[in-house]
Amino acid sequence: MMQLRSMRQKLVAVVMLTTLAALLVSIGGVIAYDLRVYHRALLGDMATQAELLGHMTSAALAFDDAALAGENLASLRIRPAVRAGAVYKADGTRFASYLASGEGPAFPAAPTGEGVRVEGDQLLVFRRIVEKGDFIGTVYLRAEYGLLARAIDYLAIAAAVTALAMLTAYLLMRRLDRIITAPIFAITTIAREVVRTRDYSRRAPRISDDEAGELVDSFNAMLTEIEQRTRALERSNREIAREARQRAEAQQEVMRLNEGLEERVRLRTLQLELSNAELGVAMEAASKASQAKTSFVSSMSHELRTPLNAILGFAQILTSDAMPTTPPQKKDFANHILKSGRHLLTLINEILDLAKVESGTVALSMEPVALADMFTECEGMIAQMASQRRIRVLFPEGCPEVVLADRTRLKQVLLNLLSNAVKYNRELGMVRVEAGAAAAGRVRISVQDTGMGLSPEQVGSLFQPFNRLGQESGKEEGTGIGLVVTKRLLELMGGSIGAASSSSTGSTFWIELQATDPLPSALAAGTLLPFEAQAAAQASHVLLYVEDNPANLKLVQEIIGFRSDLRLLMAPDAHLGLEMARVHLPDLILMDINLPGMSGTEALGQLRADPRTAHIPVIALTANAMPRDVERGLANGFFRYLTKPIDIGQFGEAIDSTLALVDGCARAREA
Template sequence: MPDTPHRPDTTEQDRRSALLKAGALQNAILTSPNFSIIATDEKGIIQLFNVGAERMLGYRADEVINLIRPSDMHDPDEVGARALQLSQELDTPIAPGFEALAFKASRGMEDIYELTYIRKDGSSFPAIVSITALRDDHADLIGYLLIGTDNSVRKRVERQLNEALVAAENANRAKTDFISSMSHELRTPLNAILGFAQLVESGTPAPTPTQKRGIDQILKAGWYLLDLINEILDLALIESGTLSLSGEPVSLAEVLLECRAMVEDQARQRGIGMTFARLEAPRFVKADRTRLKQVLINLLFNAIKYNQSGGHVTVVCTLSAQERVRISVRDTGPGLTTVQLGQLFQPFNRLGQESGGEEGTGIGLVVTKRLVELMGGLIGVESTPGVGSVFWVEMPLTAAPQSLVSDALALDVPRTEAPLGAPQHTVLYVEDNPANLELVELIVARRPDLRLLGAADASVGIEFARVYQPEVILMDINLPGISGVEAMKILRADPSTAHIPIIALSANAVPRDIARAMAAGFFNYITKPIQVNQFMEALDQALAFAQTDRGTALTKEPA
């Protein structure tokens, strides 16, 4: 047989090829210009300094090998801070320097951290560094491997994003502040328009039919303008994230009863029938009570306003999945097309109703949707052209509050009516706007048991309060010189006036301003334009409070 030529062992070839590849891989890593690779001995002295480290840090390898530690090229303050952080985290004393950088790695834990590298020329850059312990075949520690990468680009992007976020927040805040300021400026003249119109409407002698029609138009336009101001302010607060909402157990039956009382008169005037289905059992939802009423009243008013003559509105509540209750408002109006449904929650879009006889802004449903979502609820609509629409809101159910009885009693506060011929009570009104002062004078003049004192600024008002000792003080917030809040604090700090309840009377309607004023110590807060009935009720409550021993509770230290 002829000799068979010798062939190399396949396994040996594979092993040799793998070793060559491993060598090539190792060489590629060590010569990579994109990563700094530094190896040290067990004491932390640099033994290997690759091309990437030279490029990033500006040192030649022969300038650092066997001479310095990696921590010598880090920001010393950051290294010290890291040592302190590790000491607190692990409850172990750790010395600053390379020991702090290598502590976790020496205990078998790979560590990645962000620190600032200092180049040879003194410049610096942020870096991400991974450090791993190196061990021999006997698991003895022989050194550390540090792999670092330049983090400048990511840090720059983060900084730009943060700056953009701050700029956006400042712009939002400026917009909200501007709208809040404009709301105040608009409310001040509107207060006079609506206030005097209400007085003329209910005055003696009664207005003639022609005058009555004119007054009705003034009041209708004024209240509509006030609604528009409120809606724009609400939308601005929601979009800026500054609208504060409470999450409390709210009785669905009570809220629906209150909403029904508020809309039934309008439905009756338009010939619209209303049906509110009874709840099978008491239900409580987690919501902000005031905002939930705002949502439901808006849906009810829309169902009445855009209904047909002789139509009907039906409200039903049904349990849905995931511990929620659905409140549905069904109307018999013209219904909505598919295109209109797609545009329904767009701001200022009235779905072609601009030329109709109904007033509107196209903001109400936008505010309604966002309020529902902020309260953790859902909102939707189903509609059939020619048949009608169903707007529904789903709110999360919650347990009933523990103090239902005491809460119900607290809400049933009787209104005190002073009989004719009773001793006069002095009310002090601190207000720099003559029209506002005159309006309140005319309102108070209808009560023979009340006497009004006026003061044009806080300094005079404080002196009047000390001298005349009024039962109640009405205080404008935006006063020249000393603000209403500061004046209230001065009166609260004086033992001779600390017991007097003070009602804020202001065009500032932003919820956070109202909350701050109440937290500062005001007895009540009434926004302008004044609603006469609401104003008199608040005044009666303050007078009743002033006649009881509870008034002494106001003598606490000022906020």
């Protein structure tokens, strides 16, 4: 009876746990989805409202009309969720404000940047007002954020539904479990008696016509078969006993003969296992080498095409009679060609450096190098890159250390570490360079950044070829061999390199070199090149170009500038591109694939999922030019797939044919 009770309890427990798991998963999924939709809808609605108020209030700010700004803010009365709003001038003073009924007059003293944040049960929105490229003010909105109350209501409902469902399941199982367990209990009783008495003539009663009844019949048939075989076994046991003696004698003779054979088989098996292990190691090494070669070819294809796109594209403009250019434009285009050519040369030099280091043909000129001079030179050379990414680079002041190294190669090592620290840093982050004495007459130089950091697995594979600091999506320029070359060069100079990283505090790369006598220092300076922004123009069609490379943005801007029928909007990343697409609803979108934060393919999926932008054709414009990349891009839903470097004729044909199709569809809808 205890076994039956245990089976019933297990059956009830299984059903109850299954029901509970299904309820928790389904209810949890519904609640999470609804809260996520509510949160995103509220943030999107408030951001759109702030941007609309910014557009409406720009004229009032320009003409210092506070009354007009107040009327614009008063339109927030139709939005009960918005409890307060204000417009601030560019200098931070409040220009106009709005308070919902019952709200206290609490406004920030001055705007705190731009963005959306949650404080308790309130949602705060700050949106900059920009008119013709000039910052003229800020829109501030405060709205009710009922996410917590909504979540509590859902949890209460979920608890009630779960309790009711569990109670119903428990009551049903208490009524139905006997239907399942009674036949099994009958079989258990008969089986226990048969085992105890060895009486195989006993039979279990059939009490149902379902699968349990079939189980009883099968059990009884098994008992019948066992009974018959037991009798036959008893008859044959005597004969088997006689034969067993004869077999034992024969088996002893066979075992004597097999002892030598087993030893030979064991030795041969060990040899085969050793050969298989060596073959496995060789195959794994060959597979890794093949993967590294494939990764290198793919990386080189993308990285070489990116600067070639700017070089060939601007060169086509300069040599085209259909696109006349002014002398300032020619100079600007030539600068872009020069910059991209230098980047291409850097990539080629990295590959050549790796080949030289691996072949042992690198010639070093070891001499005392003052770190103060070296830091000054590196500061000038990294300043432009850091300024473009808004990264602060801090070098030590009055560094007295001198190391024994090849000056050119040491500069190459430091610039590689500094460029990595800038490239993989957070926006408005910091890079700190420190130098000091280490053990055994050596000097340690460390480069610390405030980036996203690396996992222990990524740190362990940093100095392997083609490893781009865990950046597998190709968002940053480079070959992934810089750290390999750095490590080999330091070893040739008698130095060493190491790294430490945390996923929350950033990474620190350090190198150690032999200390030597001090030398006077020298000073090097760097220059900054401003980046020009695009001014919008009136045209019959609007194009949106999403691209993170400034040279490529400039190239397409100049190409489109020769056409008066097109107006170009530009976004440096996919997130801003999605927002601009939803606000401006362009006729056509040009999309790069390798974008920071979100890839072009992911952005395409979000565009297609939004009813407002699902109809907009998207053309891929990317350096991923392998045949499989083209096939994958078209399969993902891109309207056309163009590869870099840009062929201007093909580029123009793709835009014209796509816009012609868009216009045709528009006329068909109007008809």
